Amino acid sequence: DTAVSQTPKYLVTQMxxxxxxxxxxxxxxxxxxxxxxxxxxFLKIMFSYNNKELIINETVPNRFSPKSPxxxxxNLHINSLELGDSAVYFCASSQSRGSSGNTIYFGEGSWLTVx
Amino acid sequence: xxxxxxxxxxxxxSEEAFLTINCTYTATGYxxxxxxxxxxxxGLQLLLKATKADDKGSNKGxxxxxxxxxxxxxxxxGSVQVSDSAVYFCALSKDDKIIFGKGTRLHILP
Numbered sequence: 001d002t003a004v005s006q007t008p009k010y011l012v013t014q015m016x017x018x019x020x021x022x023x024x025x026x027x028x029x030x031x032x033x034x035x036x037x038x039x040x041x042f043l044k045i046m047f048s049y050n051n052k053e054l055i056i057n058e059t060v061p062n063r064f065s066p067k068s069p070x071x072x073x074x075n076l077h078i079n080s081l082e083l084g085d086s087a088v089y090f091c092a093s094s095q096s097r098g099s100s101g102n103t104i105y106f107g108e109g110s111w112l113t114v115x
Numbered sequence: 116x117x118x119x120x121x122x123x124x125x126x127x128x129s130e131e132a133f134l135t136i137n138c139t140y141t142a143t144g145y146x147x148x149x150x151x152x153x154x155x156x157x158g159l160q161l162l163l164k165a166t167k168a169d170d171k172g173s174n175k176g177x178x179x180x181x182x183x184x185x186x187x188x189x190x191x192x193g194s195v196q197v198s199d200s201a202v203y204f205c206a207l208s209k210d211d212k213i214i215f216g217k218g219t220r221l222h223i224l225p
Contacts, residue, residue: 041153
């Protein structure tokens with residue numbers, strides 16, 4: 001069983017479209033994250049949710065909207081896609097917030113290409 | 116603010132060479148420190164971690180020691196293999212955040 005699974009793995013779409021990436025974790029974790037990795041492999045946190053509550057919202061365009069229907073799911077919706085949104089998006093989860101020794105478990109990534 | 120600095124890559128070594136990837140951090144308080152590895156086409160995986168000063172994390176022949184006096188967490192391996200080729204990320208966690216370094220790409224030549 002995959003611990004953190006995200007779909008789709010590959011997505012090619014045109015500028016201006018709206019797309020979603022879905023994420024599910026079966027680890028029973030309370031906290032979930034979205035990270036963006038650019039072409040230089042730099043990893044930047046976008047959002048973090050704890051028990052469906054938004055706790056980290058970094059400086060991200062408001063075209064990006066996370067949604068957490070329950071603590072096992074954190075989806076990422078992107079409106080009006082731009083070329084600069086092309087990147088790999090990683091979903092991740094950890095046991096709980098505020099406990100700094102927790103390991104983060106990552107999904108395999110969603111490769112988004114905007115053309 | 117809190118930050119992680121790791122040596123820029125790419126690092127290219129021959130098989131069986133000794134590896135060191137430097138990592139230093141800036142943080143108030145007592146963060147936990149991690150090394151994650153990303154193999155081609157995959158997500159990040161935890162390689163090892165240390166949660167307090169002088170702790171040594173180890174896994175798959177890799178080691179790193181949490182040095183508070185030098186604010187460092189350097190990754191070492193005595194004899195690298197081709198299969199160790201990957202991108203390595205140093206990270207710290209404190210409170211609600213994990214902060215990653217920029218990653219170091221490692222190439223091991225047979």
